Amino acid sequence: MDNLAQLLKESWTLVEEQRDKVAGYFYARMFLTDPGLRTLFPVQMDGQRDRLLEAIVTAVQTIDDPENFDDYLRSLGRDHRKYHVRAEHYDTMGAALMEALRQSVGEQWTVEYDQAWRDAYQAIAERMQAGAAVDPNPPFWHAEVLSHERRGPDIAVLTCRPLQHPLPYRSGQYVSVEAPRYQPRLWRTYSIANAPREDNALEFHVRAVGAGWVSSALVRRVKVGDLLRVAAPMGSMTLDPGSTRDVLCVASGVGLAPIKALAEELAGHNRTRWMHVFVGAAARDDLYGLTELYQLAAEHPWLSIIPACSADPGFAGEQGEIAEVFARYGPWTTHDCYVSGSASLVRSALRTLAADDVPPENIRYDAFGEL
Numbered sequence: 570m571d572n573l574a575q576l577l578k579e580s581w582t583l584v585e586e587q588r589d590k591v592a593g594y595f596y597a598r599m600f601l602t603d604p605g606l607r608t609l610f611p612v613q614m615d616g617q618r619d620r621l622l623e624a625i626v627t628a629v630q631t632i633d634d635p636e637n638f639d640d641y642l643r644s645l646g647r648d649h650r651k652y653h654v655r656a657e658h659y660d661t662m663g664a665a666l667m668e669a670l671r672q673s674v675g676e677q678w679t680v681e682y683d684q685a686w687r688d689a690y691q692a693i694a695e696r697m698q699a700g701a702a703v704d705p706n707p708p709f710w711h712a713e714v715l716s717h718e719r720r721g722p723d724i725a726v727l728t729c730r731p732l733q734h735p736l737p738y739r740s741g742q743y744v745s746v747e748a749p750r751y752q753p754r755l756w757r758t759y760s761i762a763n764a765p766r767e768d769n770a771l772e773f774h775v776r777a778v779g780a781g782w783v784s785s786a787l788v789r790r791v792k793v794g795d796l797l798r799v800a801a802p803m804g805s806m807t808l809d810p811g812s813t814r815d816v817l818c819v820a821s822g823v824g825l826a827p828i829k830a831l832a833e834e835l836a837g838h839n840r841t842r843w844m845h846v847f848v849g850a851a852a853r854d855d856l857y858g859l860t861e862l863y864q865l866a867a868e869h870p871w872l873s874i875i876p877a878c879s880a881d882p883g884f885a886g887e888q889g890e891i892a893e894v895f896a897r898y899g900p901w902t903t904h905d906c907y908v909s910g911s912a913s914l915v916r917s918a919l920r921t922l923a924a925d926d927v928p929p930e931n932i933r934y935d936a937f938g939e940l
């Protein structure tokens with residue numbers, strides 16, 4: 570593996586210099602070999618062009634880290650079933666990748682590099698296919714929209730229920746969602762905002778981001794009765810069943826969704842742990858989901874909710890960025906900590922928690938954008 574990793578690293582510089590060329594050639598070759606494959610991909614492929622190739626290249630580069638490599642690839646393979654990817658597609662894609670590398674890099678592409686990339690791709694494809702083959706879940710669940718409520722110009726709270734059978738998940742996890750009627754073949758991840766319920770309904774809190782394909786559809790176009798597709802749950806922002814520590818939760822905007830699920834989960838059995846939920850927004854109108862949380866807090870004295878606004882001087886509660894606000898209430902050294910929301914919130918919250926010497930294993934977070 571060492572030699573393979575070395576060859577991959579060496580050849581990477583050559584690939585990087587020709588990135589655009591490799592990407593262009595790769596897709597052209599793949600769709601020429603099997604035109605049917607084009608229908609698996611979104612109509613608009615601007616972002617995809619880089620994303621998929623980048624993912625393959627990242628996977629190839631991590632091949633010398635077998636532990637991470639294995640888990641990541643198996644779950645990626647499982648997840649690819651939602652794209653209708655079948656085992657035979659991996660060969661077509663692998664051949665297209667190799668052809669693209671040879672053509673784009675030219676004479677500097679040696680036989681050794683060629684062999685190293687082929688071996689690495691083969692190992693990746695095998696792991697992904699093995700993950701897909703043993704997945705007990707369907708590739709995705711069809712879910713009917715039961716309710717859709719706008720909470721301000723950019724935010725919607727919607728619920729849906731899987732049609733075939735329940736979707737098993739843990740509070741705090743997220744799922745990939747497609748709105749096939751409006752944005753076919755575009756999947757984005759959304760956190761489930763409720764603890765598992767007997768009626769199996771899933772709640773989502775979605776904020777439409779500027780020019781965002783899927784979030785705009787979910788907020789502005791989806792209606793009661795529409796069918797969504799929802800893939801298997803992912804994520805580790807879940808409660809540690811063995812922990813007796815108190816809980817700190819920090820959320821900005823719709824980052825509140827998984828935190829609400831965690832609060833509901835604890836409400837089912839907790840008697841002894843304090844839970845402090847800090848919720849940040851720019852102005853009070855953006856604090857969209859507090860009513861439900863206040864109701865929960867009224868029933869459960871261990872739960873406290875602390876909202877804060879960063880740009881609303883008239884707001885009667887805490888003032889400032891939410892990461893500064895919860896820092897003032899610290900230290901949080903002995904808590905289980907959960908952070909969810911924008912990448913900038915997650916970055917600053919992690920800095921505060923590190924300054925409080927919170928052990929990393931007691932911190933779980935989901936960033937809704939690139940960290």
Ligand SMILES: Cc1cc2nc3c(=O)[nH]c(=O)nc-3n(C[C@H](O)[C@H](O)[C@H](O)COP(=O)(O)OP(=O)(O)OC[C@H]3O[C@@H](n4cnc5c(N)ncnc54)[C@H](O)[C@@H]3O)c2cc1C
Binds near residue numbers: 757760777782937
């Ligand atoms: C683990 C996880 C959980 C998530 N949970 C939720 C959730 O519960 N609710 C929710 O609303 N979103 C959530 N997201 C974000 C969601 O997955 C999408 O990224 C988001 O809805 C934008 O998708 P889109 O198709 O509308 O935008 P795209 O079409 O992908 O992007 C369009 C443009 O908007 C920009 N953009 C993308 N995301 C953001 C953003 N967050 N803020 C500002 N600009 C952005 C892009 O750079 C691009 O220029 C979560 C993300 C992750 C990783």
Ligand code: HEM
Binds near residue numbers: 690
């Ligand atoms: C080495 C093998 C592969 C790797 C490492 C890989 C990796 C990825 C990654 C990381 C993504 C981003 C989204 C996600 O996390 O699910 C993605 C998306 C995707 N992949 Fe793959 N993939 C591989 C093989 C394939 C194959 C064989 C196909 C089918 C021909 C395929 C089709 C797709 C499609 C359709 C998308 C979604 C595109 C989009 O939403 O824009 N992938 N892939």
